[in-house]
Amino acid sequence: MSNPLVFDPLAGLIAKAGRGDRAAAADLVKAVSPKLWRVSWRLLRDAAEAEDVTQEALIRLWKVLPTWQTGRARVETWLHQVTTNLCFDRLRKAGRFVDEDQAPEPLDPGPMPDTRLHQSALRDSVDAALASLPDRQRAAIVLTHYEELAAKDVGEVLGISVDAVESLLARGRRALRLALAPEKADLLQASVEGHAA
Amino acid sequence: MSIIDHHPLNKALADVLNHAxxxxxxxxxxxxxxxMAAFGAQTAPRHAWVKTFGALAASLVLGVGGFVYYQSWQTEQKALTADADAFAEQLLSTDIDSAL
Incomplete structure (x- = not known):
């Protein structure tokens, strides 16, 4: 069965840029580069590397432009896929890639004191919790939460099924909840009570 | 967004993640x-190739067209010359001097 055509809001720019239109190419760069930058920075946590990855993803886009088939995939999804894979490659080369089966099981911190940390301490804790996730779980969280991609699109980016995305997200969220419980136990509890009321 | 995303614990977690x-x-x-430099480098060779091919094609068309036109012109000239020769022969053979 053939895949249905995919609507791509950037299809017009892609077609023009494919014909060598510099203005369209510049508009395309302006439209997509901030998203690629955000994803690559959140996965790599290194501005220089995130810049390299963003540029490399755009260069790869120029290479596929002449043969790009409108309607087969959204260019943003394709770029997210390229960016994520480039980030994973860099993490692997640097020995920083953490696969899920290598990640230590998050420990349940138990009952936590009802304390609110200072804003910067909370930020550090959230950053550390995100950094401690296996990379594919972190990518799923980043793409879903920060980039607001649908599970189907995250599945296309990571090359997995929607069910596998849900599984990654569930494990990632569980690990984050456990890691962040000391700081946010009161917030989580308040949220649950608020919804139960 | 799946139904899991609407779970209260996940909504609370989303609030926490906003503190990153x-x-x-x-x-x-x-x-x-x-x-844009990469875009220019990517498209420039194609433009150069298109220009070179276009110039070659134009040269070929002009060359072939010119040759065909020259051939037809030469044939026409030969025909005219033959006609003129035939007419001259005809005049000579009709003893035009005595007729005048």
């Missing part, structure tokens, strides 16, 4: 300059 460090400003000028 903000993404630093993108070096937009550098990224855009590098991307």
């Amino acid at each position: 460090s903000p993404v630093p400003d993108m070096p937009a000028a550098r990224i855009e300059a590098a991307a």
Whole structure:
């Protein structure tokens, strides 16, 4: 069965840029580069590397432009896929890639004191919790939460099924909840009570 | 977004995730300059190839067209010359001097 055509809001720019239109190419760069930058920075946590990855993803886009088939995939999804894979490659080369089966099981911190940390301490804790996730779980969280991609699109980016995305997200969220419980136990509890009321 | 995303614990977690460090400003000028330079490098050879091929095609068309036109012109000239010769022969053979 053939895949249905995919609507791509950037299809017009892609077609023009494919014909060598510099203005369209510049508009395309302006439209997509901030998203690629955000994803690559959140996965790599290194501005220089995130810049390299963003540029490399755009260069790869120029290479596929002449043969790009409108309607087969959204260019943003394709770029997210390229960016994520480039980030994973860099993490692997640097020995920083953490696969899920290598990640230590998050420990349940138990009952936590009802304390609110200072804003910067909370930020550090959230950053550390995100950094401690296996990379594919972190990518799923980043793409879903920060980039607001649908599970189907995250599945296309990571090359997995929607069910596998849900599984990654569930494990990632569980690990984050456990890691962040000391700081946010009161917030989580308040949220649950608020919804139960 | 799946139904799991609406679970209260996940909504609370989403609130917590918003406390992560903000993404630093993108070096937009550098990224855009590098991307456009790469775009230029990517499209330039194609344009050069198109120009070269276009010039060759135009030369070929002009060359063939010119040759065909020259051939037809030469044939026409030969025919005219033959006609003129025939007419001259005819005049000579009709003893035009005595007729005049």
